[in-house]
Structures are given as structure tokens and as C-alpha cells.
Amino acid sequence: MFRAFGCQRSIVPRERYSTLAEDIDKNPTVFGKLLRREQPVRVLHEDDTYFAFRNIKPYAPLAGLVIPKRRLLQDPDALGPEDLPVVEDLKRIALDICEREKPDAFKANDYWLRFHPRPFNSVDHLHLHVLAPVSQVSVWTTLVFFAHGLHAADVDDVLARLRGGDGAKPKEGS
Structure with a gap:
């Protein structure tokens, strides 16, 4: 939890459900x-805890999203050491x-794994973008959506901050 403008906020949604099935069922x-398969989805990975799929807005030949099935709010700056x-x-x-879908890009480190911080996210459920090869991502897309440190x-x-034991990243003016 962190303080911004005198308020406390957690990355956990207001309503936390006891079972994963209930969490998925109530995820708005x-x-x-x-997750409920109410819309078409091209699955890249699924296990008991995580789900990955192709983005409907492909910014690169491989444009995927990886999410925890249990909903956490999309705010990488608010993640704490317990989220490591x-x-x-x-x-x-x-x-x-990335290694399976775009092995050449993987070997060449021609990929990005990025979160959008608030207010630059469009879905309020923690998700990690996987894009490859980024050498094929347009300059416009990079500047508008994935500029490191600005919009992504x-x-x-994020891992370095969490491994350092730091809590939520302080917001400017707090």
C-alpha cells in the first residue's frame, strides 16, 4: 500500500474473493x-495460476499479454516485496x-517485457506485455505506448525494486 495525495491505495481490488473461480467469475x-471464454482469445499459455494470450492490438509480430488469473490492479509502481x-x-x-514464438528475436534480445503504469493502462488487471521482435515496432508505437520510463x-x-525490498514507488508530490 502507498500514499498518494493523502489516500491509501492497495493493488488488491476492493473486493477480494475467496476462491480463484469466484475471482474470475466476478472480474469486471x-x-x-x-478468462471466462466469453470473448475469442488466442491462448499462448495457461496453467492454474497464470494466463497468456495474444493482444488484440498487435504492436509487434509477437504481441502477448501475461496475467495472473487472480486479479491484481494494474499498477507496477504500487507492487510491494510480497508481489515479487x-x-x-x-x-x-x-x-x-518469446523463446517459443520468436526464437530469433529471443536469442538476439530483440524483445520487451513491460508494464504500463497508471494512468497509461487500459485494463485494470495486472498484465505484462511481451513484444518481439521490437526492431519491427514503429517509432510512433514506441514513443506513445512503450517508451521506457515514460509510458512503460x-x-x-520492477524486479530490481522489489528485490531491493523497496515498497511501493513513491508518487511525485506525496
Whole structure:
């Protein structure tokens, strides 16, 4: 939890459900609809805890999203040390997908694994973008959606902060 403008906020949604099935059933986001298979989805990975799929807005030949099935709010700056295992798992799955789907880009490190911080996210459910090869991402897309440090947080930067034991990243003016 962190303070911004005198308020406390957690990355956990206001309503936390006891079972994963209930959490998925009550998830109001488009990702909830995908998890419930209410909308078409091209699955890249699924296990008991995580789900990965192709983005409907492909910014690169491989444009995937990796999410925890249990909803956490999309705010990488508010993640705390207790969220480290989730972020590590998201990264591991994203790397596996990149290596499988775009092996040449993977070998050349021609990929991005990035989160959008608030207010630059469109779905309020924690998700990690996996894009490859980024050498094929347009300059416009890079500047508008994935500029490192401006509109996107690299997964390794988030992991470094969490491994350092730092809590939520302080917001300017707080």
C-alpha cells in the first residue's frame, strides 16, 4: 500500500474473493471475459495460476499479454516485496513464450517485457506485455505506448525494486 495525495491505495481490488473461480467469475475487466471464454482469445499459455494470450492490438509480430488469473490492479509502481513471486512468474512465462514464438528475436534480445503504469493502462488487471521482435515496432508505437520510463516500466526494473525490498514507488508530490 502507498500514499498518494493523502489516500491509501492497495493493488488488491476492493473486493477480494475467496476462491480463484469466484475471482474470475466476478472480474469486471475484459481479461475476466477472456478468462471466462466469453470473448475469442488466442491462448499462448495457461496453467492454474497464470494466463497468456495474444493482444488484440498487435504492436509487434509477437504481441502477448501475461496475467495472473487472480486479479491484481494494474499498477507496477504500487507492487510491494510480497508481489515479487508474481512478477518473477510473469517474466518467466513471457520469456518462455518469446523463446517459443520468436526464437530469433529471443536469442538476439530483440524483445520487451513491460508494464504500463497508471494512468497509461487500459485494463485494470495486472498484465505484462511481451513484444518481439521490437526492431519491427514503429517509432510512433514506441514513443506513445512503450517508451521506457515514460509510458512503460521494464519488468527488470520492477524486479530490481522489489528485490531491493523497496515498497511501493513513491508518487511525485506525496
